[in-house]
Amino acid sequence: MIEGHGGNVFALAQKLGCPAEDITDMSSNINPLGSMPGLIEHITQQLHRIQSLPEVDGRAATRAIARLLDVAPERVLAGGGTTQFIYTACAALASKQVLIVGPTYADYTDGCRVHGIEPQYFITRPGDNFLPNLNELHQALAQVDTVFLCNPNNPTGQLIDHRTLRELCLAHPQVRFIIDxxxxxxxxxxxxxxxxxxxxDNVIVLWSVSKIFGMPxxxxxxxxxxxxxxxxFRQYMQPWCVNSxxxxxxxxLGDHLEEVQTFITRTRDYLSQEGALFQQRLAHAPLTIFPSLTSYYLLQLDTPHTATEVCTKIGEQRFLIRNCANFHGLDDQFIRIALKDAATNEQVCRHLLxxxxxxED
Structure with a gap:
């Protein structure tokens, strides 16, 4: 169950015989700017709170996120990461026939299999930049009661626009849409x-603080x-599932909404600038870079190169990138690279080239 993830810096460090801290992890798709200013300092000042139990249901944290998202607090539930909801979804919703729009995050599949459900897949295509063919998706949704959809998607970085997604949900009221x-x-x-x-009523949104705020x-x-x-979902929540x-x-975050928006805007500006440079540096390389609205890019290598070969070569330079061969719907031609600081982005492009x-023979 836990083997399908990237970011295993420890395995690469052991292979190279170096400390894990020497590995530059570009397989982990969190904010390249790091944590929001002031967040680490605040947590450090709160270390004494581990001596007591946290609020049993995280209600105060729920209210804070409700303010950030501008939604009613009673519509929000706190958990130990969105993973907790992924693994309880089939039970909470009494799902029988589940569709996963992929290629995407492996835990959706594992979350189904924990409950004895073998999901169906709707696999998007490289030729469509991994955006779903809506006519085909409508047909697939007619056969299921639950769908997992990551938006923007991991690892493809593509986003289905709000109007299209809302119309999709309205057209299939019998289907519960779990939108990550x-x-x-x-x-x-x-x-x-x-x-x-x-x-x-048929829309469930998963929202994470891990990626954008750099606190996975x-x-x-x-x-x-x-x-x-x-x-x-509340029936399946364990007490104290969100630590102090x-x-x-x-x-x-909830007490610093203006600073949160400033940080997010600065992150987007940085990604726009560095993403453009990343694509320029690799413009003439034997590979395809797919469009992305996130902090990471999916790349398809030209034959005869493989993800295993390229990841090994770059790993020898102590850079870890994501081999996407174990994503359902991808193969050993695909890698994913998450942007980091400007110097690191330039280095990994040089190593990739x-x-x-x-x-030469």
Whole structure:
């Protein structure tokens, strides 16, 4: 279950015989600017709180996120990362026939299989820049009761616009749409694209603080849905599932809404600038870079290069990038690279160009 993820700097460090800190992890798609200013300092000042139990249901943190998302608090549920909701979704919704729009995050599949459900897949195509063919998707949705959809998607970076997605949900009221918006804050006009404000009974939104605020280790995630759906998920929540420091971090975000928006805007501006440079540096390389509205890019290598070969070569330079061969719907021609600081982005492009350049006999 935990083997399908990237970001295993420890395995690469062991292979190279170096400390994990020497590995530059460009497989982990969190904010390249790091954590929001003041967040780490605030958490440090709250370390004494680990001596007591956290608020049992994270209600204060829920209210903080509700303010950030501008939704009613009763529509929000706090969990130990969005992963907790992914793994309880099939039980909470009594799902029988599940569709996963891919290629996408492996935990959606694992979350189904935990409950004895083998999901169906709707696989988007490289020729469509991994955006779904809507006519075909409408047909596939007629056969299921639940769908997992990551928007923007991981690893493809593509976004289905709000109007299209809302019309899709309205057209299939019998289907519960679990829409993972973990990467949406990276996208321009993200608030207008979010499904959190639709208040449709068949829409469940997963919202993460891990990626945009650079705090994946704290494990805090939220579910946004109408009251009846929230109550169904609440039955599967364990007490104290959001630890004290994670709750304090979320409270900090809720108390600094103006600074949050400034940080997110600065992140988007940085990604726009560095993303353009990233694509320029690789414009003539034997590979395809797919459009992305996130902090990461999916690349397809030209034959005869493979992801295994390229990841190994770049790994020898102590850079970890994501081999996407184990994503359902991709193969050993695909890699994913997450942007970091400007110097690191330039370095990884140089290493990638060297890895795919023709060798002289």
């Amino acid at each position: 918006e973990s990467y949406l804050p990276f996208a321009p006009l993200a608030q207008a694209a979010s499904m959190t404000t639709t208040e449709l 280790g704290l494990r805090a995630g939220f579910l946004v849905a109408n009251q009846g759906v929230v109550d169904r 420091l994670a709750q304090e971090a979320v409270l900090f 060297a890895a795919v350049s023709p060798t």
